[in-house]
Amino acid sequence: MKSTLLSAICALFLSILTFGQTSTEQYETESNGSTSFTDNGVMFNIISNVNTYDIQAAYPGTGWNGTSADNRYIDNSGAGNQSAGTSFSIKTTSNLFKVNRFWVYAAAANTTLGVAGTLTITGKLSGVTKFTQTKTTGFTATTSTANGYTLIDMTNLNGQNYSNIVIDQLQITAGGNFQYLALDAFTWVKDTGLVLAANEVKPSKKDSGIYPNPTNGPLTIKTDENTKFEVYSQAGQLVKTIETQKGINETDISELPKGVYTVKSSRESYKIIKK
Incomplete structure (x- = not known):
């Protein structure tokens, strides 16, 4: 029982x-x-x-x-x-x-x-x-x-x-x-x-991503193509453009105020938090 x-x-x-x-x-x-x-x-x-x-x-x-x-x-x-x-x-x-x-x-x-x-x-x-x-x-x-x-x-x-x-x-x-x-x-x-x-089961995409998230400035962008990422504020304003090559790219957004940003290319879109 x-x-x-x-x-x-x-x-x-x-x-x-x-x-x-x-x-x-x-x-x-x-x-x-x-x-x-x-x-x-x-x-x-x-x-x-x-x-x-x-x-x-x-x-x-x-x-x-x-x-x-x-x-x-x-x-x-x-x-x-x-x-x-x-x-x-x-x-x-x-x-x-x-x-x-x-x-x-x-x-x-x-x-x-x-x-x-x-x-x-x-x-x-x-x-x-x-x-x-x-x-x-x-x-x-x-x-x-x-x-x-x-x-x-x-x-x-x-x-x-x-x-x-x-x-x-x-x-x-x-x-x-x-x-x-x-x-x-x-x-x-x-x-x-x-x-x-x-x-x-949909396989996870291992060949792209942005990290760390949240970040205090440094960002690593991993992508499977040569492309351009645009960073938008919560108000929808374009605040930064990042040119990337296929593979791992190091960049930095330390100059941006704290807040939530949308980082997107023609194929991908991410939301990141700047501490």
Whole structure:
């Protein structure tokens, strides 16, 4: 009896340790124009598939945090040539995640609601599609409801639950007359207890990285190509450019004030803390 009870307690304890951590990213601490964001210790990259997507912070009160208007979100308002078929992805290369829900503002190029369009939501793992569904109806048609945003609930998308599927990339593609897209209140699950099949394990990238982090100035950049890294402040201002060669590069940011910076090339993006 004691052995059975002890086993049950141990099982419960382990399940608590490995239980997924749900987090909602509202983008309020991210920099305007940033193409990446960090939430719950995980960095996500915003990948522009069609048109240009980044963090929007120029129009306060036009976002939606799930209960009220807020000031920052992802959108393609800076694209200039918005078109049907516009598409972007939220992707991480260092972690796996599951999507619970998020809110989207789907409209014409001039942000007019109520036009006919479709939204296709696709989850990928290591480039392999794990699920895809297209929403064709039920979009919010007025800013008087949820500030114009539509809830995409992954626990019941077209009658199916996709919130337990492990992915590393969420892709959102608009069709029909939807040319402007905004996303806010991204709720996802970080689960350190995930067990994947052998063909789903994504190998870690050992040939690139930036360290130490945090740093009081010195930085080592390891990259697999000759490239250029740009350092941006939290305000989105370019404060330093670093030319690198394939391999290990030593540099220094001692001249920069203490704070959080985004260091990115055309392929990679990192957030570092300057002490």
